[in-house]
Amino acid sequence: MIDDASPDMGFFTDVTLCIGCKACEVACKQWNQLPSDGYALSGNSYDNTGRLSATTWRHVDFVEQFDRINPAESRWVMMSDVCKHCTHAGCMEACPTGAIIRNEYGAVYVQPDICNGCGYCVPACPFGVIALEPDQGVAQKCTLCYDRMKDGIEPACAKACPTDSIQFGPVEQLKERARRRTEELLARNVPARLYGVDEDTSVGDLNAFFLITDRPEVFNLPPKPVLPSTYQPVAYLSGFLATAALAIVAMQAFRSR
Ligand code: SF4
Ligand code: SF4
Structure with missing residues (x-):
């Protein structure tokens, strides 16, 4: 039953607490009965699952930065x-x-029986x-x-996280907690910042947002995500101008006959 009074629910993921155990990935696959990604290693990383996909709905990114000249500067986040x-x-x-809807918890949900692929x-x-x-x-x-x-x-993923790196709850409460945590870390000279909260982008705030310690690109996140429909006015205008230009050329060609 739809409960309009339900607050938007989401995740606050704090990278400073993640230990890379991948319990969240496994819990997600178990609960949702998704197939495993196999045991092969890529040879480039200790991460054997690679990326989010149609069968990996949680993925723990390994940011492996090894400094051969100054090993003390190496990081594994x-x-x-x-x-x-x-x-x-x-x-x-x-x-x-209309297969993708926003449900009563503010989540973006795919209805598989309506999706036409x-x-x-x-x-x-x-x-x-x-x-797909x-x-x-x-x-x-x-x-x-x-x-x-x-x-x-x-x-399942938040339940399985042993360090509370993934916190689940009402989004507005999580944002307050995340802002406090960011201030705490900054006071300890940790370069913490929030991603997906209070940012001026066309996708708006994210209901699953992150506390990160470096540029977004380091964590495979776009620095300024853009909603594709923001390009529509320019696309329509250029289409209109191209059509008008063709019409003028055609008229002139017709007249000069
Ligand atoms: S909430 Fe977590 S466990 Fe559930 S489907 Fe999403 S990633 Fe998987
Ligand atoms: S990240 Fe945003 S646009 Fe992408 S699948 Fe999730 S809700 Fe849709």
């Missing part, structure tokens, strides 16, 4: 990535069938999150554990 459940979601805007949502996501699952031919991504939330249970 981890961040558990997920769908951002954007305030202005590109995937939802692009979906022609056109894939328009895939390039529309500024974060490269949503993907080839066997079923439908778009898939994190559901914010909609089924668990309806039973009053927190999402």
Whole structure:
């Protein structure tokens, strides 16, 4: 039943607490019955799952920076990535069938029985999150554990996180907690900053936001995510101007006959 009074729910992910155990990835796969990514290592990283995909809805990025000249400067930072459940979601805007909706918890949710597998949502996501699952031919991504939330249970990934790097709750409360945590870390000279909160971007605030300790690109996050529809006015204008120019050329050619 839709409860309009429910506050938006989401995640605050703090990279300073992540130990890279991947318990969140495993819990997500177990709960959602998603296939494993196998045991092969890429040879480039200790991360064997690579990236978010149609069958990996949580992914722990390993930021491995080894400084051979000055080994003391080497860093190994981890961040558990997920769908951002954007305030202005590109995937939802692009979906022609209405399969992608915002549910009563403020989460962006794909209804698999309505998705026709056109894939328009895939390039529309500024974060490269949503993907088509080839066997079923439908778009898939994190559901914010909609089924668990309806039973009053927190999402499997947050429940499994042993360090509380992934915190789940009402988004506004999480933002307050995140701002306090950022101030605390800055006072200890940790270069902390929030990503997806209080930023001026066309996707708006993210319901799954992050505390990071470096530039967003270091964590595979776009520095300024852009909603594809913001390009529409320019695209329409250039289409109109091109049509008008062709019409003028055609008229002149007709007159000079
Ligand atoms: S991160 Fe991508 S898939 Fe998730 S809500 Fe935003 S646009 Fe949609
Ligand atoms: S909220 Fe649920 S579906 Fe989303 S990443 Fe966590 S465990 Fe997976």
